[in-house]
Each structure stands twice: as C-alpha cells, then as structure tokens.
Amino acid sequence: MTWLITGGAGYIGAHVARAMTGAGERVIALDDLSAGVPSRLPADVPLVRGSSLDGALLERVLAEHAVTGVVHLAARKQVAESVAQPTRYYRENVGGLTTLLDAVAEAGIERFLFSSSAAVYGDPDVDLITEDTPCAPVNPYGETKLAGEWLVRAAGQAHGIATACLRFFNVAGAAAPELADTGVFNVVPMVFDRLTRDEAPRIFGDDYPTPDGTxxxxxxxxxxxxxxxxxxxxxxxxxxxxGDLTVNIGRGEGVSVRELITLIGEATGDTRPPLVEARRPGDAPRAVASAARAAEELGWTARRTVREMVDSAWRGWQLHHGG
Incomplete structure (x- = not known):
C-alpha cells in the first residue's frame, strides 16, 4: 500500500503521517503549505506542494507514486471564517474533494479515508452523540463536512471505492513538541495565548445546564x-x-471548560481565575461522543488523558512561542 495524505504537513496530517510510517505504511504528503510546516513530516515522507483543487497535479502524483489509498485531511476548518467566507469554504472543501475524488476514480484507487468532523451534528440535545444522531450543522464549515461525507459515499458506491468517514471531536495535544499546533484557534492554545500575554483565561458563559455551568x-x-x-x-x-464506514472519534467523556482551564493552570503554573463573559451564540451546553462504534468497527479506543493533552500541548507552545 502507498497512501497519499492531503494536508500531510498540517498539525493533524503530520501526526497521521508519523503514525502510518511508524506502522510500516508508505506515505506521500500533499500540502499547499498555507498552514502546513514541512519540517513536521518524517524525513522519509516525500512532500508535494500543491492543492487538492489542482486536478492535473493530483493525476500526476497518484500515477508517479503508484498511490493505492488516500487519506483526505486538507480543508479549511475555522468556524468563524466559514461564516464570513462561505463561498471560499465550499470552493476549497467541497470543490477540492470533488476534484480529488475524480482523480481517485480515474486512477482506479479503491480506498478513501475522509477526515470529517463532529461539526456535522450541529448542536444536538443529547447526552452522548452517536453516529445515528441526526446531522444538522449550524455553520458553513460543518455543512461542507457533511456534504463531503455525502460525496465520498456516493463516489464510493459509483466507483467501487471502500470509504470511511471519521467524525472527530475537539483535538488537542502533540506527540512531540515540534508537532504541536502553531495556530491560536482552538481552546487550549487560546488559553495559552492569553496567559503568555499576561491575561486571564476567558469563559464564555457559566450558566449552562451542566455540573459547573460551563x-x-x-x-x-x-x-x-x-x-x-x-x-x-x-x-x-x-x-x-x-462499502462505507462512518465513526465518531472521541474519548466518550466530557470535560467542562472550567475543568480544562484548571488543568491548564496546573500545567503552566498560572492559576489565575478565569474571566466569565457572556455566552457566545451557537455554543451547545454539551457535545460528547459515543465512542462505541469506533471500538467495535476499528478495534480502537482513545488511550491518552486530557492531562496528557494539556501537558504535551504546553511543551509544544513553549517550543514555538517561547512561553
């Protein structure tokens, strides 16, 4: 097997590349480097700079490297940005996937793994989100991921491609400091950023119907x-x-924002109390995965704790930001 990983030099992509090469798989990375960092990749993984919107490039890469399977991670993924630039998100996320699937079908590739998101569910009022929970995304990012799932399944059925869609929840941590997330878009690096600037963490709403209100x-x-x-x-x-497979990727356990900030304070040594501000529109009180299907279908369960996520993310933040 030879796997093409789109977005392979990104935060998640580089971790996937490392896991797959460590298990003996041959990997090729494609990345436009808008967010990717080439040095994240293992030394033996070739990097092709380019976009999944470039059909000619895709055809050439698939042929030259004799690719037999694709892991598609490349996508824009910021919710607020998707609200402000919906056409860009549809063009890059859905359009790029369309171009890639055309090239995959033309090359006769029979395996396609799509990295989706819990954003496809929207804000369901359930204790645990299962794969059968109705999908009702509330922003263009989530819409593009759901449309992507539809497209992957349809192309799989039409062209005899075995497909899988992984709906992952809130990603944090790093396997090594040099692989850490360098952006400030997710909650853990956002708190690090405020602490580094000598500002207190923020909590948006503490009056939710949850054990501690966050x-x-x-x-x-x-x-x-x-x-x-x-x-x-x-x-x-x-x-x-x-056929096709769709699974949630999460720990199946909930952690409140206040609990997370407490863990961050313990990791950083900065335990100043957070500022409580007004709720943000669209924040659901609770979003926790049921991880049962992943265990049953993939033989996979999460092994690392939230404390390990925070500690490893902090080591990465210190390396990249001098915190």
Whole structure:
C-alpha cells in the first residue's frame, strides 16, 4: 500500500503521517503549505506542494507514486471564517474533494479515508452523540463536512471505492513538541495565548445546564486521532474491504471548560481565575461522543488523558512561542 495524505504537513496530517510510517505504511504528503510546516513530516515522507483543487497535479502524483489509498485531511476548518467566507469554504472543501475524488476514480484507487468532523451534528440535545444522531450543522464549515461525507459515499458506491468517514471531536495535544499546533484557534492554545500575554483565561458563559455551568466537550489527543486514522486505513486495506464506514472519534467523556482551564493552570503554573463573559451564540451546553462504534468497527479506543493533552500541548507552545 502507498497512501497519499492531503494536508500531510498540517498539525493533524503530520501526526497521521508519523503514525502510518511508524506502522510500516508508505506515505506521500500533499500540502499547499498555507498552514502546513514541512519540517513536521518524517524525513522519509516525500512532500508535494500543491492543492487538492489542482486536478492535473493530483493525476500526476497518484500515477508517479503508484498511490493505492488516500487519506483526505486538507480543508479549511475555522468556524468563524466559514461564516464570513462561505463561498471560499465550499470552493476549497467541497470543490477540492470533488476534484480529488475524480482523480481517485480515474486512477482506479479503491480506498478513501475522509477526515470529517463532529461539526456535522450541529448542536444536538443529547447526552452522548452517536453516529445515528441526526446531522444538522449550524455553520458553513460543518455543512461542507457533511456534504463531503455525502460525496465520498456516493463516489464510493459509483466507483467501487471502500470509504470511511471519521467524525472527530475537539483535538488537542502533540506527540512531540515540534508537532504541536502553531495556530491560536482552538481552546487550549487560546488559553495559552492569553496567559503568555499576561491575561486571564476567558469563559464564555457559566450558566449552562451542566455540573459547573460551563460548556462540556469531548477532547481527543491528536496522537489518538492519528492512531484512529491508521486503524481505519488498515480496515480499508483488509482483503475484501468494501462499502462505507462512518465513526465518531472521541474519548466518550466530557470535560467542562472550567475543568480544562484548571488543568491548564496546573500545567503552566498560572492559576489565575478565569474571566466569565457572556455566552457566545451557537455554543451547545454539551457535545460528547459515543465512542462505541469506533471500538467495535476499528478495534480502537482513545488511550491518552486530557492531562496528557494539556501537558504535551504546553511543551509544544513553549517550543514555538517561547512561553
């Protein structure tokens, strides 16, 4: 097997590349480097600079490297940006996937793994979100991920491609400091950023119907997420693999924003109390995955704790930001 990982030099992509090469898989990375960092990739992974919107490039890469499976991670992923620039998100996320699937079908590739998101669910009022929970995304980013799932399944059925869609929840941590997330878009680096600037963390609303009044989320270590991609790739590579699979990737346990900030304070030594501000529109009180199907279908369960996520993320932040 030879796997093409789109977005392979990104925060998640580099972890997936490391997990797959560590397990003996041959990997090629494609990345436009808008957010990717080439040095994140293992030394033996070739990097092709380019976009999944470039059909000619995709055809050439698939042929030259004799690719037999694709892991598609490349996408724009910021919710607020998607609200402000919906056409860009549809063009890059759905358009790029369309171009890639055309090239995959033309090349006769029979395995396709799509990295989706819990954003496809929107804000369901349930204790645990299962794969059968109705999908009702509330922003263009989530819409593009749901449309992507539809497209992947349809193309799989039309062209005999075995497909899997992984709906992952809130990603944090790093397998090594140099692989850490360098952006300030997710909650853990956002808190680090405020502490580094000598500002208190912020909590948006403490009057939700949860044990401590703050929102509850399911956090997944990026190294566990990478292992889930490896497990799904192995599932698609099994003899006689066919059809499509959709699974949640989470720990199945909720952590409140206040609990998370407490853990961050312990990791950083900065335990100043957070500022409580007004609720943000669209924040659901609780969003926690049911991880049962992933265990059943992939033989995978998350192994790393939230404390490990925070501690590893802080080491990465210190390396990249001098915190």
């Amino acid at each position: 929102c509850v989320r399911d956090y997944i270590h990026v190294a566990d997420l990478a292992d889930a991609h490896l497990a799904a790739a192995r599932r698609l590579s099994a003899p006689g693999a066919s």
